Amino acid sequence: MLDTQAPPAPLVGGETRDGIRILTIANPPVNALSYLVSEALVNEIAAAEADDAIRALVITGSHGFFSGGADINDFIKPPPPGSKSVRDVVKALEGAKKTSVAAIDGNEVTGVPSQVAE
Numbered sequence: 001m002l003d004t005q006a007p008p009a010p011l012v013g014g015e016t017r018d019g020i021r022i023l024t025i026a027n028p029p030v031n032a033l034s035y036l037v038s039e040a041l042v043n044e045i046a047a048a049e050a051d052d053a054i055r056a057l058v059i060t061g062s063h064g065f066f067s068g069g070a071d072i073n074d075f076i077k078p079p080p081p082g083s084k085s086v087r088d089v090v091k092a093l094e095g096a097k098k099t100s101v102a103a104i105d106g107n108e109v110t111g112v113p114s115q116v117a118e
Contacts, residue, residue, distance in 0.1 A: 012040035013062075019055040021048040030068030031061040037071070039084040045092040045100075057096070060103040 011034070013024040023044050025031040033041075041059070048054045061067055070086060079085070093100050 010040065011037045012044055014044050016054065019053060020058060021051075021054045021056070022058045022060065024060050024062050025067055026062040027071070028063055029065075031063070031065050032068050032071035032073075033086045033089070034071035034074055035079055035083040035085060038086050038089050041089045042084045042092045045089070045096060049096055049098060054098065056098055057093075057100040058103050059100065060105065064105070066102065066104045 009026060011025070011027050013026055015022050021044070023041065025033075025037060025041070027034060027037050031037075045057065048057050
């Protein structure tokens with residue numbers, strides 16, 4: 001029997017328009033910043049930093065929500081070895097030489113997402 005299921009959608013989608021890398025957090029229902037989302041964001045930020053064609057980064061959320069903060073599902077288990085957290089995302093953004101902007105359209109819970117947006 002053939003597997004007809006579509007592959008899972010990426011937790012962080014990326015597209016480039018006119019030298020601007022747009023990163024969209026897509027972890028419904030509230031775009032929680034899980035270890036996997038954090039890792040994807042850190043990797044995308046590093047790739048954009050290494051690409052001379054990219055002049056700036058925009059981070060946004062999907063489904064009318066920027067982010068609900070840390071993923072509480074990650075609190076019940078130890079972090080996987082080498083995992084990334086929202087602290088790593090903030091560190092990557094603070095160390096980036098390219099301009100980054102948070103495009104907040106919809107809801108955002110104060111705290112960690114606000115640090116990403118700063």
